[in-house]
Amino acid sequence: MSGQKAIFPKARALRSFWASRRHVVRGLGSHSASNPRVCVVGGGPAGFYTAQHLLKGRQDVEVDIYERLPVPFGLVRFGVAPDHPEVKNVISTFTQTARQARCGFYGNIHVGKDVSVDELLRAYHAVVLSYGAEGNRTMGIPGENLDGVYSAKDFVGWYNGLPSNRELNPRLDCETAVILGQGNVALDIARILLSPIDLLKKTDITQRSLDVLAHSKVRRVLIVGRRGPMQVACTIKEVREMVNLPDTRPEMLPAEFQGVTEALKVLPRPRKRLTELMARTALEAPTEEELERRRKASRVWGFRFFLSPLEVLATTSDPARVTGIRLAVNRLEGSGEGARAVPTGEVEDVACGLLISSIGYKSLAIDAAVPFDPRRAIVPNTMGRVQEAAGLYCSGWVKTGPVGVIATTMNNSFDTARTLMEDMDSGVLDVSAAKPGSLGVRPLLEERGVRPVTFSGWEKIDAEETRRGKADGKPREKLLDVGEMLHLSRT
Missing domain, CATH: 3.50.50.60 (FAD/NAD(P)-binding domain)
Structure with a gap:
């Protein structure tokens, strides 16, 4: 009985989180059930550029970005040198993308662990792997x-x-x-x-x-x-x-x-x-x-x-x-x-x-169900289409290997988005059947005790980092502890 007492409050908190999502900028399930739904795995430059081009290219598509960390922007935040602030200006473009009504951001979700790629493919018409290169x-x-x-x-x-x-x-x-x-x-x-x-x-x-x-x-x-x-x-x-x-x-x-x-x-x-x-x-x-x-x-x-x-x-x-x-x-x-x-x-x-x-x-394999070339450290693909995996695409470094600068990643990601939309238009990718999108993933995460961080949650972290930085004459003082990030995102 003591175990149940420990679990129930957490479950109630998760239900409360998902219920609250119905009233934020993009209410879950508020759009047409027949809209094409795309899941982008990775909240770095490749993920955001892919989402941006999809949203611009089709007015009916809905895109959800899943990110392992509670915070977005990947290598723009964690890879660009601190003394190159001008390179980080692209964050404002990514923020505009995330705030669109047809875009959702879900941080603190480890795809391949918290939810599998197969489970995402059942919930979305297409999944784009854009998780970058996390290995050495x-x-x-x-x-x-x-x-x-x-x-x-x-x-x-x-x-x-x-x-x-x-x-x-x-x-x-x-x-x-x-x-x-x-x-x-x-x-x-x-x-x-x-x-x-x-x-x-x-x-x-x-x-x-x-x-x-x-x-x-x-x-x-x-x-x-x-x-x-x-x-x-x-x-x-x-x-x-x-x-x-x-x-x-x-x-x-x-x-x-x-x-x-x-x-x-x-x-x-x-x-x-x-x-x-x-x-x-x-x-x-x-x-x-x-x-x-x-x-x-x-x-x-x-x-x-x-x-x-x-x-x-x-x-x-x-x-x-x-x-x-x-x-x-x-x-x-x-x-x-x-x-x-x-x-x-x-x-x-x-x-x-x-x-x-x-x-x-170098990129790493994300899920046993996803094809992966360990020698080249990429997901094998043809113009962003993952080989022998219907509905699965890739963009960024997991597509090409770690080459180029942010502009290179932008063009690479736009190419994948175009490929995906061509497949929608031609019928190669069937988008006629309704898919639940994040609503289909919600019960899986609830069951596994995973509570995502929304973009509004990230903005609370952002505000605190900016406040701490300003006190020391800096643009921001980044939080280093994931637990503190999660706590702030929910206050």
């Missing part, structure tokens, strides 16, 4: 689990307030950090490690991370890649930010730029401008003003090229802690974007007390 690509070398070695995904999640990374507490008690990988994320991390604290204080970086960075002893960051200057994966904006970062100076090896100047004239314009900037920084004599700025700088950064990781090093006196990285020295076979790094047989050891692997994110 591993280096596959000895020592990568030593203390002081972190994945870029976890390190970025730590300073951006991802709840699962809040306890990371990275070791920054060393002079030199090495970042493996030369994409935009690698440069974001380098910039955060070397930025003056006074600059970071004005961003939405978490206070917990700010306190750790304020006591950091890191003064030198090397950004290492297996190929050459003409193959780096970052964009000119990120390199320019490093070149102009206060209190820092560049330190690169001119020999690694051999032949680059001669090759510039045949490069496509974006690649040419990026390579020119790196070559000037590495090879040209600085102006008097720049020379003086570099003399005064207390921190150093630089690209290193033609190097691949072989082994993370430790010492016999401290075998659990990283003290360096052994790298294979490479040469290139071929040219341009298709050039391959080939080991020469030589090795180089670089001392460091912090090693961050920024070699890419």
Whole structure:
């Protein structure tokens, strides 16, 4: 009997939650039962862009977005660097989408655990998987689990307030950090490690991370890649930010730029401008003003090229802690974007007390019923249609792999939305039979004790984060505890 007493209040609370949903912006079941109903799994950029295009493209479609965390926006919230607030302006567009009468947002629902994809397919005419890339690509070398070695995904999640990374507490008690990988994320991390604290204080970086960075002893960051200057994966904006970062100076090896100047004239314009900037920084004599700025700088950064990781090093006196990285020295076979790094047989050891692997994110399988290619780490698809799975679609990184920027994800997601609507129009996707949508999912979640967070619930969290940030002169102070988020969303 005591067990029943414990369960009944929770069940009543869940019934009360779902009943209240009938009176909010979009009342459950208030639209025509024959409207096409689409479920989008993942509340990041891919999910919101997919929903946006569907709602714009068909005036009868209803879209529900299911998100594992209580808060929306995915990598816009947890991946974009704190000092790039302009990139986060897209949140206002996503907010407009979520507030539409034909759109519902349900956070705190873990698809694949709280509700299966098969159950969603029974409740909706179509399900779009847009849950991104939550896994890490591993280096596959000895020592990568030593203390002081972190994945870029976890390190970025730590300073951006991802709840699962809040306890990371990275070791920054060393002079030199090495970042493996030369994409935009690698440069974001380098910039955060070397930025003056006074600059970071004005961003939405978490206070917990700010306190750790304020006591950091890191003064030198090397950004290492297996190929050459003409193959780096970052964009000119990120390199320019490093070149102009206060209190820092560049330190690169001119020999690694051999032949680059001669090759510039045949490069496509974006690649040419990026390579020119790196070559000037590495090879040209600085102006008097720049020379003086570099003399005064207390921190150093630089690209290193033609190097691949072989082994993370430790010492016999401290075998659990990283003290360096052994790298294979490479040469290139071929040219341009298709050039391959080939080991020469030589090795180089670089001392460091912090090693961050920024070699890419990867998607994970969400549900045993969903086809998944573990080698490519994507859901196999044709133009967003999941292979051999009627009614199932995908967009974003789970569709293509972790490539491109937010604009790339937008176009990718629009393409999937167009594919889905074409299937509706042609009859490939049967939308003639009524589907219950969220009303069909409601009893399953009630039975499993899952209480979703609506968009209005998120707006309560948002208001509190903004209030806390304003008190410290910041745009927001992100909540790090899921329990606190849930409590606030229901007050």
